[in-house]
Amino acid sequence: MPSRVLVFTWLVFLFGHYGWAIWPIPRSLLTGTSPVKLSPDFVINLQGLSNPPADLASAISRTQSRLHSDSLERLVLGRGSGDAQAVEGAHLLSSLTASLQHGSPVRSIAEETTLAFDDKSESYELFIPDDRAVATLVANSTLGLLRGLTTFEQLWYDYKGTKYTLEAPIQIHDEPAFPxxxxxxxxxxxxxxxxxxxxxxxxxxxxxxxxxxxxxxxxxxxxxxxxxxxxxxxxxxxxxxxxxxxxxxxxxxxxxxxxxxxxxxxxxxxxxxxxxxxxxxxxxxxxxxxxxxxxxxxxxxxxxxxxxxxxxxxxxxxxxxxxxxxxxxxxxxxxxxxxxxxxxxxxxxxxxxxxxxxxxxxxxxxxxxxxxxxxxxxxxxxxxxxxxxxxxxxxxxxxxxxxxxxxxxxxxxxxxxxxxxxxxxxxxxxxxxxxxxxxxxxxxxxxxxxxxxxxxxxxxxxxxxxxxxxxxxxxxxxxxxxxxxxxxxxxxxxxxxxxxxxxxxxxxxxSTLPDGSPRLGMNATSGTNALARLHELRYRLVDRGVKAIALQPKWCVLRPGECDLDA
Amino acid sequence: MPSRVLVFTWLVFLFGHYGWAIWPIPRSLLTGTSPVKLSPDFVINLQGLSNPPADLASAISRTQSRLHSDSLERLVLGRGSGDAQAVEGAHLLSSLTASLQHGSPVRSIAEETTLAFDDKSESYELFIPDDRAVATLVANSTLGLLRGLTTFEQLWYDYKGTKYTLEAPIQIHDEPAFPxxxxxxxxxxxxxxxxxxxxxxxxxxxxxxxxxxxxxxxxxxxxxxxxxxxxxxxxxxxxxxxxxxxxxxxxxxxxxxxxxxxxxxxxxxxxxxxxxxxxxxxxxxxxxxxxxxxxxxxxxxxxxxxxxxxxxxxxxxxxxxxxxxxxxxxxxxxxxxxxxxxxxxxxxxxxxxxxxxxxxxxxxxxxxxxxxxxxxxxxxxxxxxxxxxxxxxxxxxxxxxxxxxxxxxxxxxxxxxxxxxxxxxxxxxxxxxxxxxxxxxxxxxxxxxxxxxxxxxxxxxxxxxxxxxxxxxxxxxxxxxxxxxxxxxxxxxxxxxxxxxxxxxxxxxxSTLPDGSPRLGMNATSGTNALARLHELRYRLVDRGVKAIALQPKWCVLRPGECDLDA
Incomplete structure (x- = not known):
């Protein structure tokens, strides 16, 4: 894990709204503060699989397509425009290398999905560097790779066609609490x-x-x-x-x-x-x-x-x-x-x-x-x-x-x-x-x-x-x-x-957030964070053609915390 | 009013489900029991207006178009198929003649609509015969004609492209209770x-x-x-x-x-x-x-x-x-x-x-x-x-x-x-x-x-x-x-x-139905009738591209009264 991964996201959340649109929140998530953008010819490479399962290839293709078509701007005042300068000078990410851990069986996503719960793995590790050109995704199953691709898609905001994050490096170890x-x-x-x-x-x-x-x-x-x-x-x-x-x-x-x-x-x-x-x-x-x-x-x-x-x-x-x-x-x-x-x-x-x-x-x-x-x-x-x-x-x-x-x-x-x-x-x-x-x-x-x-x-x-x-x-x-x-x-x-x-x-x-704090409860800060992330998910769903309801006036969406019960 | 107009609709409702899809229900409505269908070259003629207001001509054109495109089948078990024989032998209606009452001012619908309430008329009279080829719509304003056209559109069910009613002759005198x-x-x-x-x-x-x-x-x-x-x-x-x-x-x-x-x-x-x-x-x-x-x-x-x-x-x-x-x-x-x-x-x-x-x-x-x-x-x-x-x-x-x-x-x-x-x-x-x-x-x-x-x-x-x-x-x-x-x-x-x-x-x-009975209240029959008509409206809205919610399982929709609280 690189030393510049300094900031534990939950602490970041305590001090301001960061635009994490990841939902569900990973079990372990470390983020930095560097901007990174996707190269115009960004590609996802599958490593070590000469003949990948067709549904994995399709999943990669869908992710590629959504990275291109998603147009969610960051949900802050001024939207993406405030990030223009950071995006301009952002480090360029040219590819994501996805691979199965050595010795993992090569099965289709569908096969992995229909295994009994005890035989199923959905875990993955995802790393987005801020100083190298290649991001990495590793899992021990094609299903885990799918979960990682899904997270990867949620990391990027759009500003005038450029897809970027402001919080590289990003290190995620993730797996579900329940199957x-x-x-x-x-x-x-x-x-x-x-x-x-x-x-x-x-x-x-x-x-x-x-x-x-x-x-x-x-x-x-x-x-x-x-x-x-x-x-x-x-x-x-x-x-x-x-x-x-x-x-x-x-x-x-x-x-x-x-x-x-x-x-x-x-x-x-x-x-x-x-x-x-x-x-x-x-x-x-x-x-x-x-x-x-x-x-x-x-x-x-x-x-x-x-x-x-x-x-x-x-x-x-x-x-x-x-x-x-x-x-x-x-x-x-x-x-x-x-x-x-x-x-x-x-x-x-x-x-x-x-x-x-x-x-x-x-x-x-x-x-x-x-x-x-x-x-x-x-x-x-x-x-x-x-x-x-x-x-x-x-x-x-x-x-x-x-x-x-x-x-x-x-x-x-x-x-x-x-x-x-x-x-x-x-x-x-x-x-x-x-x-x-x-x-x-x-x-x-x-x-x-x-x-x-x-x-x-x-x-x-x-x-x-x-x-x-x-x-x-x-x-x-x-x-x-x-x-x-x-x-x-x-x-x-x-x-x-x-x-x-x-x-x-x-x-x-x-039952708790990764840092052990209650997911919601009367904890005002965690409640607001969940709402802010859920807004981002909702706007992303709408952007992708799913008619999800508005949870609040857009005024509130752009100002996390200001529409809380006791704000 | 023709003598064969025998049955007051509210009495009909007491004895069975008739598929009136008119919403809101007219202030006065008399119906018969004869099937009538629209001729394939059915037209709406405007009488006595050599140079009709453009928005009235457009309204007629929209009605013509909806009479063609509406595909609501009657909401009964078997849907339209049970009506096939009646439709086959139905009397043919070749046209609707719309006209303003003698001496009425000729103003656009928009002009009539924006008049002060006291100066505004929305009343109309509509008659669908079962023994002649021409239906009639009369009003004392173009706005009244629009209201009548709207009612006319709701009279017809579709079965394999034929538009029909089973309840001619139909005599309607209508005007709103409130502006x-x-x-x-x-x-x-x-x-x-x-x-x-x-x-x-x-x-x-x-x-x-x-x-x-x-x-x-x-x-x-x-x-x-x-x-x-x-x-x-x-x-x-x-x-x-x-x-x-x-x-x-x-x-x-x-x-x-x-x-x-x-x-x-x-x-x-x-x-x-x-x-x-x-x-x-x-x-x-x-x-x-x-x-x-x-x-x-x-x-x-x-x-x-x-x-x-x-x-x-x-x-x-x-x-x-x-x-x-x-x-x-x-x-x-x-x-x-x-x-x-x-x-x-x-x-x-x-x-x-x-x-x-x-x-x-x-x-x-x-x-x-x-x-x-x-x-x-x-x-x-x-x-x-x-x-x-x-x-x-x-x-x-x-x-x-x-x-x-x-x-x-x-x-x-x-x-x-x-x-x-x-x-x-x-x-x-x-x-x-x-x-x-x-x-x-x-x-x-x-x-x-x-x-x-x-x-x-x-x-x-x-x-x-x-x-x-x-x-x-x-x-x-x-x-x-x-x-x-x-x-x-x-x-x-x-x-x-x-x-x-x-x-x-x-x-x-x-505040009451045309026969003086409460619109709803604990009157089981009128409640069911309103629900049956509202189902028809809802299905018609969906047919026309408005995503209205389902009020009940379709099982209930096709069986009025069977999903009542105490059925």
Whole structure:
């Protein structure tokens, strides 16, 4: 490490606004005070890889392209003009040399991305000198190189076409605190075109998110083309145009994997399945039964007939058909919000229970173990929603991952039964909260999870809250969900961005900042710094075509700290 | 009226979902049950006007174009396919004949739009026969014809390129309950490009809104090019690209006026003026003074020096320069949220007060009467914010219109001092509420006007609440505002639409539905009907390129009533 790397960034932040636009903030970051600019013929060279994986070459090409097209000026008064003189005399960087550490396996980014968490490395080291022409990026995986390229892209501001930083030399050692950093995306309540999912994946990759948790089907529509049951989407999708064909799914999964994002598909069962009744009414109890509020958490009611051997067989084939078509080592059977009256008042279910001499609880256990068994047969780790293990006490296999969603308080309860889990608490992370009631005739109603979850709220989340230190290893990370009752392609970007980036930093950087200080909390300075960096990310997202919302008046953006609560 | 017009629409609504996509609902609407489709060579003919105003010809041309390009299928299960047979055998409509009533003056739409409320007519009569080839539209103004064309466009569904209705004959007599039906648009906290304002004006015209209340400047930026003081925008705008030049303003006003929308520009004074200090620091007290919370309702602090003769002269010239460049008969001097400590601690202001031997209250009265006097000198009616007359008891001239904003409760207080007013209550109409606190370091804060104002909330507003019948005439209408601290072009459409349409119907259709029943309230059927019509409007907006949010899952949209609270 060069001796001129003098200033620890966190100290710099205490004394003024420096324009770091890196989000999430690296685990270790040292910066200097020298200006460096990219040479007009700046190139990224891959060293020691005579035949690099195609998706790595593509990633480098995308970075090259964005280094050229990004036009974010520094968010200070006067914008880039104040830096003109420094830029003029800045040291010239001619290239970035990217290489794998000696002895590292050479695999595609997609292959690295779909490895099990324990086998996956996202770490990288990046160095931007202020006295030499070549920057260096080293990692022990192509996925790590991708993460490093993503950081490299965020270092540069534009001023009249010149790309520069004022804070060389820059030394970064980085790796995520948690492997699971996700976005849970509901494409059933309303449909989202493939192009919108692509754009979302791009933006996710820019903040180093690692998981698209795809809640692809629900009671309202069944947009997934299933090889074994094409009739499910033919009859259960909103329209022929609102189906993810097998080609679409392959395309989306490949697009994600090449960008460092693994896809966990959730087939939410046995509740949230009414849309199956369009093609297979024989498998659904209480389908669209009225009043829905007695039989479901939202309209329409409908659950798989868990006691029916025929339905069990259908579910087994459904999961097998979907699992066999997906790469990756994880898949979810969902399991939230099952409703007992739906089954208790269903003649067929009651007849099955009597005939087989079992209870609803027995049938639920059998159902969950069946579908989770299919997931495991396909070499994947099963995910399940927390109410299934906490409320319904369904026994699950040891390596199951629990999605803790009802409240952040549930995390400790899941830890106490020694299951691994991810955080998705409705009281911190739900992107859809606060938009008002969507049910008809509820004139003054608000959303069930009011209020709106601000980026600050999400950012203040502590992944280790209420856990003992020996339970820390159970935390795999977390994800922020968008439930789409009131969302569609029209508001996707503004409802997701930049708030989703708050979750990205929580789970990349961890429960504290690199210097050990709280990420947010009542620490005014760190709060302002996060906001300043998040503004930069937001403006960069907009610059790249993602319609992220404004977090403050631009007056405040250009004057960090002056719009604080007590400024 | 033909005898086959049998069914009063409101009764139809009681028995099933009919696909009326008319929003706002006309004051009188009779419908039949016959299918009618537009001939492939359908034309709109203007009768009795050999040399029609250019903006009327353009409006007809836009309607023709939208009749062709609109592709909204009926929002029912199966969409248009269920109507195929009816469409096949439908009666063919070859033309719409539009004409002015005998003796009506022939003026451009823009001229009609900018008339004083008392001189303005927006009424029209529209008849779609089921047994003849020609529909008729009659009005006594070109503005009325525009309103009728707007309704005509909403009557038609698309099925494979054929445009049809199932409910001919259709007889409509329509006119607004209130002349002022507005959108208040803040373009200072964040800037909005002209193209976004154009698109917003288009959508406003489609729901017959009549007023763009343009809150163009504020403390954060001064994007308005002022003839007398070009330095205000040169130094006070966020950037040279974020200025509304005089050409832009003329363009926006003309674009609005041709679409039936008058523009009321608000120069919010004497508070909310910090941005003036960039060019004229001598006129601003407590500019960006810390802590802002002591001197202003939000950062940055700053108010005009109301006691300074030089500042009074500046304000007079500012208002005169802006007023003289604008058509229309209304303009606002704002006046909300003035802060006394800002002046009390300002040396210059205190010196002026002492020298002139007046109080702050005297100076405030003088300031308001000065700027309102300039507005009146230019033949315009002055608007003012309600706290200026209720809190500060500033005497205003009789024809002043008060913008009631703090709470709906204030309307009665304004009525009690016999001033005319418009409704803009924060507890019903603020589009920005509920998005969380935007101040830095307020981690768990929510917006001051939480919760989110749903369309239902806005729609449930009663313009006559708490008024005596002889005060009804004081109500000119109302408007829904977007304050843009957390908004920009990126989320403009989804935060505004379709919620703004709720206000449009409240003030077009009035305090009750045409049959006298409450517009909303706990009446399940009318609530559902409004939602069904609002879905249709929302889908039509999206079809026309306005990114309006989804109000419900599409499953609910296609099944009116099934997602009601107690369905």
């Amino acid at each position: 699971h950093r996700g976005f849970s995306f509901d494409t059933s309540r309303n449909f989202f075109p493939v192009a919108d999912i692509h754009r979302t994946l791009d933006a996710m990759s820019w903040v180093k998110l690692s998981i698209l948790y795809w809640h692809i089907i629900d009671s309202q529509s069944f947009p997934l083309e299933v090889g074994a049951f094409p009739e499910l989407s033919q009859k259960g999708a909103y329209s022929p145009e609102e189906i993810y064909t097998r080609e679409d799914v392959n395309n989306i999964v490949a697009y994600a994997n090449e960008r460092g994002i693994d896809v966990i598909m959730e087939l939410d069962t046995p509740g949230h399945t009414t849309a199956i009744s369009a093609a297979h009414p024989e498998h659904i109890a209480c389908a669209a039964k009225s009043p829905w509020s007695k039989y479901a958490s939202e309209p329409p009611a409908g659950q798989l007939r868990i006691a029916s051997p025929s339905t069990l067989s259908f579910a087994r084939t459904l999961f097998s058909s979907v699992a066999s078509a997906l790469p990756g080592t994880m898949m979810s059977s969902g399991g939230d919000e099952v409703n007992l009256p739906c089954w208790e008042e269903d003649e067929e279910t009651m007849a099955d229970l009597v005939q087989r001499n079992i209870t609803i609880a027995d049938a639920l256990n059998e159902f969950v173990q069946t579908v989770q068994g299919v997931i495991k047969e396909h070499g994947k780790t099963p995910f399940i929603k927390s109410d299934m293990v906490l409320t319904h006490k369904v026994p699950v296999v040891n390596d199951t991952v629990v999605v803790v969603w009802q409240t952040s308080e549930d995390a400790a309860a899941v830890a106490n039964i020694s299951l691994r889990f991810i955080h998705q608490p409705s009281n911190y992370f739900y992107l859809d909260c606060g938009a008002g009631e969507w049910l008809g005739n509820d004139i003054l109603g608000n959303s069930w999870c009011d209020p709106f979850k601000t980026w600050q709220r999400a950012y203040s989340f502590d992944p280790y809250a209420n856990l003992t230190t020996d339970q820390y290893a159970l935390v795999l990370g977390g994800q922020m969900p968008l439930w789409s009752e009131q969302s569609s392609a029209e508001n996707l970007d503004p409802i997701v961005w930049p708030r989703l980036a708050a979750g990205a930093e929580v789970f990349w950087t961890g | 002022h039906r507005g959108f208040s648009f803040d373009t200072s906290r964040n800037f909005f490009p002209v193209a976004d304002i154009h698109r917003t004006l288009d959508a406003m015209s489609w729901v017959k809104l009549s007023i763009l209340y343009w809150h163009i400047i504020d403390s954060q930026s001064f994007p308005l090019e002022v003839g007398a003081f070009p330095e205000l925008s040169q130094k006070g705008a966020y950037s040279p690209e974020e200025i509304y030049t005089r050409e832009d303003v003329n363009n926006i006003v003309a674009y609005a006026n041709e679409r039936g929308i008058d523009v009321i520009m608000e120069l919010d004074t004497p508070g909310h003026t910090t941005a003036i200090s960039a060019a004229h620091p001598e006129h601003i007290a407590c500019a960006a003074k810390s802590p802002w919370s002591k001197y202003a309702s939000e950062p940055p602090a700053g108010q005009l020096r109301i006691a300074s003769p030089s500042t009074l002269s500046f304000a007079r010239t500012l208002f005169s320069s802006v007023a003289s460049a604008l058509p229309g008969t209304m303009m606002s001097s704002g006046g909300d949220e003035v802060n006394l400590p800002c002046w009390e601690e300002d040396e210059e202001t205190m010196a002026d007060l002492v020298q002139r031997n007046i109080t702050i209250a005297d100076a405030l009265n003088e300031f308001v009467q000065t700027v309102q006097g300039v507005i009146k000198e230019h033949g315009k009616t002055p608007f003012i914010k309600s706290d200026m007359v209720l809190t500060h008891k500033v005497p205003v001239v009789n024809d002043t219109v008060v913008v009631v904003w703090q709470t709906s409760e204030d309307a009665a207080a304004v009525a009690n001092i016999s001033l005319r007013f418009i409704h803009q209550p924060s507890n019903y109409f603020y589009l920005d509420c509920g998005a969380g606190e935007w101040l830095g370091n307020d981690i768990l804060g929510n917006s001051w006007c939480d919760p989110f104002k749903t369309w239902q909330r806005a729609y449930s507003f009663d313009p006559y609440a708490n008024l005596t019948t002889d005060q009804y005439a004081l109500v000119l209408g109302g408007q829904m505002p977007l304050w843009s601290e957390q908004s920009s072009a990126e989320n403009l459409d989804p935060i505004v639409w379709p919620r703004l349409a709720a206000g449009a119907e409240v003030f077009w259709t009035g």
